[in-house]
Amino acid sequence: MPERLTPSRLSARNILHTAVVGVNTRRNRSIMSAIGIAIGIAAIVGVLGLSNSSRSNLINQIDALGTNLIQVQPQTGIGVGTAQLPATAAGTIARIPNVQAVSQEVATGVNVYRSRYVPSDFTAGLSVTAVDPNILTTLHGAVSQGHFLNAANITYPVAVLGATAAHALGIVSLDGAPTVSIGGQNFTVVGILDPFPLSPALDSSAMVGIPAAVSILGVSNSPTTIDVRANPDDIAAVLGALAATANPENPDQIAATSPTAQLQAKAAATSTLTELLLGLGAVALLVGGVGIANIMVITVLERRSEIGLRRALGATRRHIMVQFITESLILAAIGGIAGVLLGVIATVVFAELQNWGVIIPAIAVWGGLLAALVIGGIAGLYPALRAARLSPTEALRST
Amino acid sequence: MDDAVPAPAIGDATDAFVARLEDVVKDYPGPPRVRALDHASLQIRTGELAAIVGPSGSGKTTLLQIMGTLDRPTSGRVAIAGYDLDVLSDRELSALRAQQIGFVFQQFFLLERETAVENVANGLIYRGINTRERRELAATALERVGLGHRLQHRAFQLSGGERQRVAVARAVVGRPAIVLADEPTGNLDTRRADEIIELLEQLNRDGVTIVVITHSLEVAERLPRLIRIRDGQIVDDSGITATMPRVAGPS
Numbered sequence: 001m002p003e004r005l006t007p008s009r010l011s012a013r014n015i016l017h018t019a020v021v022g023v024n025t026r027r028n029r030s031i032m033s034a035i036g037i038a039i040g041i042a043a044i045v046g047v048l049g050l051s052n053s054s055r056s057n058l059i060n061q062i063d064a065l066g067t068n069l070i071q072v073q074p075q076t077g078i079g080v081g082t083a084q085l086p087a088t089a090a091g092t093i094a095r096i097p098n099v100q101a102v103s104q105e106v107a108t109g110v111n112v113y114r115s116r117y118v119p120s121d122f123t124a125g126l127s128v129t130a131v132d133p134n135i136l137t138t139l140h141g142a143v144s145q146g147h148f149l150n151a152a153n154i155t156y157p158v159a160v161l162g163a164t165a166a167h168a169l170g171i172v173s174l175d176g177a178p179t180v181s182i183g184g185q186n187f188t189v190v191g192i193l194d195p196f197p198l199s200p201a202l203d204s205s206a207m208v209g210i211p212a213a214v215s216i217l218g219v220s221n222s223p224t225t226i227d228v229r230a231n232p233d234d235i236a237a238v239l240g241a242l243a244a245t246a247n248p249e250n251p252d253q254i255a256a257t258s259p260t261a262q263l264q265a266k267a268a269a270t271s272t273l274t275e276l277l278l279g280l281g282a283v284a285l286l287v288g289g290v291g292i293a294n295i296m297v298i299t300v301l302e303r304r305s306e307i308g309l310r311r312a313l314g315a316t317r318r319h320i321m322v323q324f325i326t327e328s329l330i331l332a333a334i335g336g337i338a339g340v341l342l343g344v345i346a347t348v349v350f351a352e353l354q355n356w357g358v359i360i361p362a363i364a365v366w367g368g369l370l371a372a373l374v375i376g377g378i379a380g381l382y383p384a385l386r387a388a389r390l391s392p393t394e395a396l397r398s399t
Numbered sequence: 400m401d402d403a404v405p406a407p408a409i410g411d412a413t414d415a416f417v418a419r420l421e422d423v424v425k426d427y428p429g430p431p432r433v434r435a436l437d438h439a440s441l442q443i444r445t446g447e448l449a450a451i452v453g454p455s456g457s458g459k460t461t462l463l464q465i466m467g468t469l470d471r472p473t474s475g476r477v478a479i480a481g482y483d484l485d486v487l488s489d490r491e492l493s494a495l496r497a498q499q500i501g502f503v504f505q506q507f508f509l510l511e512r513e514t515a516v517e518n519v520a521n522g523l524i525y526r527g528i529n530t531r532e533r534r535e536l537a538a539t540a541l542e543r544v545g546l547g548h549r550l551q552h553r554a555f556q557l558s559g560g561e562r563q564r565v566a567v568a569r570a571v572v573g574r575p576a577i578v579l580a581d582e583p584t585g586n587l588d589t590r591r592a593d594e595i596i597e598l599l600e601q602l603n604r605d606g607v608t609i610v611v612i613t614h615s616l617e618v619a620e621r622l623p624r625l626i627r628i629r630d631g632q633i634v635d636d637s638g639i640t641a642t643m644p645r646v647a648g649p650s
């Protein structure tokens with residue numbers, strides 16, 4: 001017997017080469033079949049990216065706000081009438097254990113103007129709110145220019161402008177001690193604030209001291225909102241005690257809410273739309289997989305002579321199978337990469353438009369590519385087996 | 400059926416025959432069942448240039464497929480390059496084709512988008528030879544068939560005659576023990592056909608063993624040995640001489 005035959009070999013590089021040639025010879029059809037996969041992956045990456053970006057935006061808001069803010073307001077609604085918070089509420093709330101800070105806001109119902117000559121209709125949507133001096137720390141606000149209200153000036157006609165209000169009134173600097181007109185009185189502007197993280201109402205307000213509001217503007221000193229900072233671990237206990245403490249006579253006229261808790265619930269919830277889109281993405285992926293399986297079956301039929309030639313050149317059944325599976329994987333990988341890119345671009349564009357931070361979870365990218373490859377492998381398996389099973393003589397029979 | 404005379408040891412290392420078919424029968428299961436080869440025996444010696452000629456349906460393609468190890472006989476024994484097909488697995492047959500057999504087909508079977516060099520280098524792709532070496536050998540083979548100036552042309556850019564030359568180069572690039580050409584001139588005009596036959600003759604003079612299968616007596620008669628096949632039987636063989644041992648048939 002002559003020497004033993006060395007088995008046929010096909011190096012990894014040549015496997016890739018034969019498969020790339022195969023994909024390349026019918027380029028248009030390859031692109032078409034990869035598009036199906038691309039759409040599915042793009043949908044999944046985009047949906048995951050967008051829902052994560054929007055969630056991170058909510059979490060940023062929560063962080064800015066602090067997780068321990070509670071707002072107390074009079075209950076409004078049918079049967080409650082026009083409830084008011086007792087003027088003593090802030091003092092009693094401050095005595096609840098684990099309450100760290102309490103600040104009052106009083107809506108004055110008057111408007112602020114650049115000067116007394118401005119017609120009263122031209123409010124520019126700006127209001128006047130009387131506040132406690134410590135509200136800046138309670139709501140995590142910051143002074144941009146000048147200084148805030150303090151114990152020394154809360155009885156005098158001085159005002160601090162929210163960022164939006166300052167802009168609307170055209171006051172960009174405190175040089176020359178600008179004044180604004182509130183209730184027919186000139187108030188000196190002593191400070192301009194940065195935007196509050198989550199109190200847009202105060203951004204478009206002129207803030208004055210509560211004693212000044214009572215004495216100069218003649219408003220009631222009953223607070224319309226009390227902002228409470230509680231020990232983060234005892235929020236539930238504080239919430240439970242608030243209503244009875246703030247208004248012992250009519251606890252049902254008190255509404256105590258934690259805006260951060262609502263945001264957290266919102267962040268945790270997966271919207272039905274997200275699920276629907278993910279489902280659609282999965283369906284598109286499946287259809288893409290069927291598309292690849294389809295083109296591979298056709299390919300095997302069309303390329304019988306190539307299969308026959310390769311067997312004649314010494315390819316084993318396994319070489320043929322590996323070649324066609326690799327072709328299918330290449331198609332799927334092209335689709336997967338295109339899909340991930342599309343999904344990332346869609347996420348970035350949309351998140352930028354919404355002013356969200358862009359968060360694309362790594363699992364969406366790797367998971368997307370992996371899903372594409374798994375689908376490509378499964379889709380290619382049957383056609384590749386068919387190609388491998390084809391006998392060389394049958395494959396070479398003239399087409 | 401007992402063998403009165405022991406059959407020559409088929410697959411012997413000292414075998415002077417590059418291809419040896421002994422009492423080969425090939426049936427295609429029907430219906431209707433077809434006997435494509437009917438007790439055919441044939442030996443090809445190293446360095447021969449032989450033509451197998453017969454009308455269509457005579458079994459010549461089946462004969463080529465069995466000599467090329469693309470198919471196994473229903474009965475009878477076949478040895479190629481000293482290897483007995485009976486004892487070889489499917490994978491080993493692939494290896495045998497990769498290393499010992501070159502094919503030329505009527506339809507050329509080139510990969511259209513690949514260059515001439517790549518097509519020829521494909522003849523070595525299943526032998527684990529690295530790409531650079533394959534390309535060098537391919538370029539040499541193309542020079543040998545007179546296509547040194549067409550190395551980087553893609554298959555679809557070549558004329559029919561040139562395409563068949565590329566296919567011939569692909570068949571010889573691995574220095575196989577035998578080249579099997581199935582109607583190599585079938586898709587060519589007379590002039591190109593002449594050129595291909597001349598090329599085969601020239602390669603044969605350089606020592607390549609070639610078997611040409613054709614239905615054209617005109618082509619076959621130009622070659623040194625002519626084997627006629629009809630209804631699956633070898634009916635005439637100009638190469639059989641008294642000095643060659645006859646295969647023992649059934650007694």
